[in-house]
Amino acid sequence: MYQLTLPQKIFYGNNSIKEISKITSNFGLKTLIITDKLIVSLNLLEDILASLNEKKMSWQIFDGVDSEPTDEIVAKALAFCQKGNYDSIIAVGGGSCIDTAKAVSVFMKNSGSYAAFASGKVIAKKALPLIAVPTTAGTGSEVTDVTVITDTQKDIKYMIKQSAFLPFAAVVDPQMSCTSPAFVTATTGLDALCHALESFISQKAQPITRLFSLSAIKLIMENLLVAYNNPENLVSRGNLAQAAMEAGIAFSNASVTLIHGMSRPVGAVHHIPHGISNALLLEAVINYTKPKITAELATIAKYLNPEKKGTDEELAESFLQDLQELIARLEIPSYTSFGVSRPAFIKSLNKMANDAIASGSPENNPIIPTIDEIKTIYLASWQD
Template sequence: MKRLYLPQEIIYGQDAIKSACDSIVGYGNSFLIITDETMLKLGLVDKLTQTLEGSWTIFSGVTSEPTDAIVNQVLTLMHGQEQPIEALIALGGGSCIDTAKAASVMYRNGYSTIPALASAKEFKVSPLPVIAIPTTAGTGSEATDVTVITDTQQQIKYMMKDKNFLPKVAIIDPLMTQSSPPSITAATGLDALCHAVESYISRKAHALTQELSLSAVKAIMHHIVTAYQDGDHLAAREEMALAALKAGIAFSNASVTLIHGMSRPIGALFHIPHGFSNAILMHEVLAYSKPAIIQQLAELTQAVYPAFTGTDEEKATYFLQQLEDICQILSIPTYSDFGVTKEQFTASLDKMCEDAFASGSPANNPIVPTKDEMKAIYLRSWK
């Protein structure tokens, strides 16, 4: 038997945020808005509060990657409120949404550290409702039961999966993504593409998730370059926002695989944005996995590029080449562009492999590498 878990309500389309007030106030009258300074400066928080009823407090301390320190700041703010917070509204990228997810569960269940949250077998108290409003088209966190938080002491990214992390409402408004600069559009868009491809080839994939994955891959590969080159192209922005949502639902139910498993340690150790670390690894991981996924890659080629003819092997090769071409157009940086030296990278291989395997994601890959094979993939991704 297969199941598909979704937010209780998904509202999407241009100006969706203006019509979402009724859904938001159904969860209370006292809100904590979790966002970042950029969203404040761009006026996107004002756009939300213009339609929001009740009272609210704003936390704008989220940075590019969610950490235990940021989550603790949110918890301190929540515990210090005279009027108890009834729901969390996450407005921003995946970092804001993941921070809200973790805080909502920790606040209601009394956890004070991320390792304690990650090791919990079950949560006795339901979390505070989370309303997710993404401003990037990528993480899909608005529709997943996953949160990823970095433990800054251990330098480990904890990937935590539980139905309690699933937002109650997801509001997908492509107008909210227009302000994303090209680099963010590229990073988040490729994160969504990895979600879509990985969930399609995952050992846990099933018919419903693969329909969503396939649709997302097709939309992203057709529209990501346009969204990157012309941020005001609303049709492309809308396609990307919807594709990120579909990919999020797909991987939340079918899981990601080796790309994400290997990517998280890179982000934790070297602070490389998640979407870029995925993109750097994508080709080498899929090339390694190719013998076991030729049919799936051929199916993706047939869906995205129906005019291309050839054997399944040729279609699989063509798909991987198209991914490389897209990454080149999007000017994907290298490890060294982020200040990482080859010596640092090589010295970290053992820890990266250990943390990747510990995340569980590599086990979903059609081919599960040995530690030596994983090291080799890491080294081949160094350009």
């Protein structure tokens, strides 16, 4: 038996943002918008505020999300939310804003620690209703029951997966992502690609999630470079928004694997953005796992190009070459671009490898690595 978990409502497509007040007003007339200062400066809230004003709703904005979500940022947002008697929360932004809002919505109704919830302590009470509006095509957080929060004292990224973190509704409007810079488009797109790839090969994959995974992979491979080079192309933006959503549905139900398990410690220890650390690890992890996923990679290659002929090994290698070419053309920076020296990277291997294992994600990989193998994969991902 399989189970598929989704938000109660998903609105997607051009101008879907105008539906937001119809959703939010069902919970009451006072809402908190959690976002960042860049979103505000780009006037991306205009249509949302106009929609809320039409329903005569009152709203306030917390725009203090300024990095990937940490316990400190969540604490500030939570304190802001506690001062008002809000009926709902609207998260507007990338995964950082949405994950922050998820944590706030849960902690408004529940007490507990990130470590406890990540270790399985059940969140007992329903969260404050959350409507998620992504402005990047990457994390898919708008349709997942997952939040990732960094403990700044321990340098640990906690991935917490419980139904309480699932937004009530997702509003996915491609026009909201048109202002994303090329660099953000590339890194968030590769994050979504990792979600799709990992959920397809995961030991927890199921028939329906594999359909979402395949569709997302195809949409990203065909549209990411187009949007990277031509950000105003609404067709490619729409396809990427759909892909990120599909990949989010897939991994929320089938789980991520080794790439994300290893990526989170890189972000926590060396403060490298999540999408970049995924991209840096992608080739090394796939090469390690390839002996067990040749048939899956061949399936992907045939889905991308039904006319392609060859053995499973040839088709798998063809897909991997296409993947490497895409990453190269997106000009993903190296570890050193973020000030990480090789000696510092090597010094952190023990902590990163242990934290990767502790996250649980590597257990979903078709080949489950040892700590020493994870260290070797980290070293294989190093590029000067």
